[in-house]
Amino acid sequence: MEILHVSAECYPVAKVGGLADVVGALPKYQRDAGHVAKVVMPAYRNKFFHNNAFEVVHQAGMWLGHDWYHFNVYKETGNVLGFDLYLVDIPGLLDREGVYGYYNDTERFLGFQVAVCDWVNEWQHHPDVMHCHDHHTALIPFLLKYGYKYTRLAEIPTVLTIHNGQYQGQFGWDRQYLLPSFDLWKSGLLEWAGAINPLAAGIKSAWKVNTVSPNYMRELLSEANGLEALLNYEVGKTTGILNGIDTMVWDPAKDPMLEYNFTATTVEKGKRENKLRICEQFNLNPDLPLFIFIGRLVDDKGADLLPEIIGRSLHESGNKASFLVLGSGDKHTEWRLEQTRLFAPDNMAVYIGYNEALAHQLYAAADFLLMPSRVEPCGLNQMYALRYGTIPIVRITGGLADTVIDFGDKGGFGIRFVHAAIWDACAAVRRALELFEKRTTFNKIRKTILKLDHSWNKSAQEYIDLYTSIKS
């Protein structure tokens, strides 16, 4: 089967969050299962673009409203990722260093989607499925079905994966002219709440829709940032497939970003050594339990709760813990974290920014990972933590409920709490502190979690089954 993944991110080409991890890993596992999986994404002007070799495989031009853009499709020639990677270069739109956050993101990702459809329109054959990820690519199922210039592509099955339903990419009807001409009788498929809503259009038009965990799929039926009614209506074509992790990239035994690699048999020494390094770097006491948070500092992740969770936990425990936060996002939360640190400089460290290597080192060094998420479609951090012998403390929502069992329950290994609230998170931290003191149980749990299998093997097959169910 030939699968074309269309995405705004893919690790290691360009990563902002978990979407990149998924799109960088899933195709490898699909390849290993005997399929041809390709990824097409924008050609951002970043390190990866400058440091790798490409050949031009397609050159064309397109109208985006009243503006004409020339575009190229490049193919990476070194097979660096282990599957075919295509980059769409649209000078004037996509040739920026960053992924998101530009004033014309709507035009940028519209241009990307039109260019992808135009390019596939020139192929001699059709891919067996086009797999679109999140709202930046969610207009493709609509365009293929109803765009006049894509009639020969109308039968290509499309799958839309919702990695995060909070972001939908809405823009006003006044910009409808940016879309290539389509059957206007179908305009209603673009519409949601008085605007053009790409995610809603994708849910309506894709052949199948899935989220990144079964529990998140259930949650979306009652809480989907305004799309609840639509998802209830379309429930028949939806499913939840749990994300996996790339166990080749995330392997404590071989990870080149770690100074000390370790396995299940050397976990105690290995984690101790990694912890010593990190504690030295951030001026923390290595004898205290180390709690980390890694992620985008946004309210959905519960990042706004962190300053008080940390402050209160330190106060209650008499400074018997260390906390380290790695992330960036909401400026006010960044500032509050820095302020909290001033009150406990020996027990708290904050790294504002994005640092892939540090993230790996933190998963390896920490004792506990804190995830007080309000919304968590799947969450990869808890799976990376488990793989690196760090016990996750999670609020049970979305995929966190699907992947973490409380150590108090049969077969359990993590710490769960119910409310995205300071008091409940602090109670979970208290349980962690008690667990840290019970060394035998703590070490046993560590050994157990290192052996859990969160690789893509099972889920990659579930995607193949999904494609097979719609293959024309």
Ligand SMILES: Nc1ncnc2c1ncn2[C@@H]1O[C@H](COP(=O)(O)OP(=O)(O)O[C@H]2O[C@H](CO)[C@@H](O)[C@H](O)[C@H]2O)[C@@H](O)[C@H]1O
């Ligand atoms: N400052 C920083 N420095 C270094 N690394 C950082 C970092 N901030 C984040 N990361 C890394 O980015 C990734 C975050 O992945 P998540 O799945 O937790 O969240 P995200 O919300 O981006 O993804 C969305 O899509 C994914 C994939 O489907 C879902 O799992 C998730 O629930 C959904 O919200 C991890 O690899 C993490 O280590």
